[in-house]
Amino acid sequence: MASKITEQQVEHVAELAKLEFKDEELTKFTTQLGSIIDMFEDLTNVDTDGVEPMTSASDRENVMREDKAVKSSKEETDALLNNAPDTDDGYIKVPAIIDESEDGE
Amino acid sequence: MDFYQTDLSQLHADLKNKKISATELTKETFDHIKENEEQVKAFITLNEDAAMKKAAEIDQQGINDDQLTAGIPLAVKDNILTKGLKTTAASKMLENFNPVYDATVVEKLNNNGFINVGKTNLDEFAMGSSTENSAFFTTHNPWDLTRVPGGSSGGSAAAVAAGDVLGALGTDTGGSIRMPASFNGIVGMKPTYGRVSRWGIIAFGSSFDQVGWLTRTVKDNALLTQMISGSDEHDMTSSTKEVPNWAAQLNDDTNVKGLRIAVPKEYFEGINDDVQAVIKSALDHLESLGAIVDEVSLPHTKYGVPAYYILASSEASSNLQRYDGIRYGFRAKDVKNIEDVYVRSRTEGFGEEVKRRIMLGTFSLSAGFYDAYFNKAAKVRRLIAQDFDDVFKDHDVILGATGASTAFKIGAEIDDPQTMYMNDVLTVPVNMAGLPAMSVPAGFSSKNGMPVGLQIIGKPFDEQTIYNTAYVFEQTTDVHKKAPKLGGQN
Numbered sequence: 314m315a316s317k318i319t320e321q322q323v324e325h326v327a328e329l330a331k332l333e334f335k336d337e338e339l340t341k342f343t344t345q346l347g348s349i350i351d352m353f354e355d356l357t358n359v360d361t362d363g364v365e366p367m368t369s370a371s372d373r374e375n376v377m378r379e380d381k382a383v384k385s386s387k388e389e390t391d392a393l394l395n396n397a398p399d400t401d402d403g404y405i406k407v408p409a410i411i412d413e414s415e416d417g418e
Numbered sequence: 419m420d421f422y423q424t425d426l427s428q429l430h431a432d433l434k435n436k437k438i439s440a441t442e443l444t445k446e447t448f449d450h451i452k453e454n455e456e457q458v459k460a461f462i463t464l465n466e467d468a469a470m471k472k473a474a475e476i477d478q479q480g481i482n483d484d485q486l487t488a489g490i491p492l493a494v495k496d497n498i499l500t501k502g503l504k505t506t507a508a509s510k511m512l513e514n515f516n517p518v519y520d521a522t523v524v525e526k527l528n529n530n531g532f533i534n535v536g537k538t539n540l541d542e543f544a545m546g547s548s549t550e551n552s553a554f555f556t557t558h559n560p561w562d563l564t565r566v567p568g569g570s571s572g573g574s575a576a577a578v579a580a581g582d583v584l585g586a587l588g589t590d591t592g593g594s595i596r597m598p599a600s601f602n603g604i605v606g607m608k609p610t611y612g613r614v615s616r617w618g619i620i621a622f623g624s625s626f627d628q629v630g631w632l633t634r635t636v637k638d639n640a641l642l643t644q645m646i647s648g649s650d651e652h653d654m655t656s657s658t659k660e661v662p663n664w665a666a667q668l669n670d671d672t673n674v675k676g677l678r679i680a681v682p683k684e685y686f687e688g689i690n691d692d693v694q695a696v697i698k699s700a701l702d703h704l705e706s707l708g709a710i711v712d713e714v715s716l717p718h719t720k721y722g723v724p725a726y727y728i729l730a731s732s733e734a735s736s737n738l739q740r741y742d743g744i745r746y747g748f749r750a751k752d753v754k755n756i757e758d759v760y761v762r763s764r765t766e767g768f769g770e771e772v773k774r775r776i777m778l779g780t781f782s783l784s785a786g787f788y789d790a791y792f793n794k795a796a797k798v799r800r801l802i803a804q805d806f807d808d809v810f811k812d813h814d815v816i817l818g819a820t821g822a823s824t825a826f827k828i829g830a831e832i833d834d835p836q837t838m839y840m841n842d843v844l845t846v847p848v849n850m851a852g853l854p855a856m857s858v859p860a861g862f863s864s865k866n867g868m869p870v871g872l873q874i875i876g877k878p879f880d881e882q883t884i885y886n887t888a889y890v891f892e893q894t895t896d897v898h899k900k901a902p903k904l905g906g907q908n
Contacts, residue, residue: 372612
């Protein structure tokens, strides 16, 4: 069965999802995703005219709370920062947004 | 301590009467776990030092009547946050992550005095049916070490089945409590969506995720589930409905006389013969005890798997956007700029199945495909929920198998995601509708001797009828008395 998804499309979706696949992985993923998406196609057999989409099974409607800032203790902040890959003086460090050696790609 | 010899109420009494101390009990528990771990590999992290310290505290303080879990060693699935205790979701992404707060369920147990022995293995981010998707190792089924324990709460299920603990917390997005319970011959309950707070659960599919217990006995399950249930200001989907004392109604008078059982004919399609035979004899047994068994139809059952994999993957792709290598979690080395941090950290930090789900979700939500996939699946979800509503108009519970097969061999299905997904055909519809459902041991396969689980599905917030039905089945059969012999023939 012809796959519903091409390698170009998989590459595009990967870009949206901030993932990267090597060539051989891309081929494998395209085949696998294609067969799963073929399975998704079964849903076209269901008559859903006039059916409202269902996105939650919760029995609650809207729940409101006061929008109030809560100050964290130094211990809490330290514990949070301990989980960060790279920190400096209470801040999280990241590489430059624009790489100076970037070639325009 | 081998927990096959006792139950929660008995241990609570023994601890209170000082027949055994919490320290002795905890020590024996770790001895037993260490003996089993080499073969079973149920735990990612053992919490021995903190557990022994807590046990000593409990011994010093004494135990009140309402502290049912005080001094009792229990395990926690490793996608449930435990403050200061590494929580990995079995992902390289969170390999060194130390939560700064406890999940609400853990907080409730801590307040009651439970001993957290450790964090159990799972499929990465709870995505899978075998624990083979764990970034660290595969857990082995105590009944046959060459087989999977099911997933994603496979570590929790194996720990209970091996007699390591009386109960272990799991999560269930599409069957992740019930399926491993079925594969390991134990009790696994997914409560109604909203019954238990999801605060502090590492999010997968937020409109499906629910926390629950894997236990050996039905009564222990009822007692422990009551303890973690109730509304929570941190989870706006948690229900404000009163939490009943389910266990109080489980006694010698509990019966199934006049219980209206619906058996969907679709729940026998594509089910292995050995599983069918056990389920049919379980239904005959309940009928002989006075239940009324009717064949019904849930016509949209076969669309459950495709609709679920679209919706749950879509929610997952959104929930997992937070793993970007910036504030916590894995960050790739030698990255040039911030875009690189995102892409390389996610590409190197996530395993294959997680990437597959993110891709499926992103695809289903993307421009041009949203209506055909996400929206269509959300409509089918409503039809599946309506199927259940229709049957529940004149039935009390719906019964069928939990899994289409018994536990499969390690390695048998891992390269074929589509076959792996079809394992969930009988469990995902329940999550779509948000219903409560349990897997209770029903018997053993005549083909391979492995346990078979009976799935009992109830109306929203009617966990009681599920517990009653399961309790009667358990008490009138010998199935639950059989224990796996590690490394030996069963």
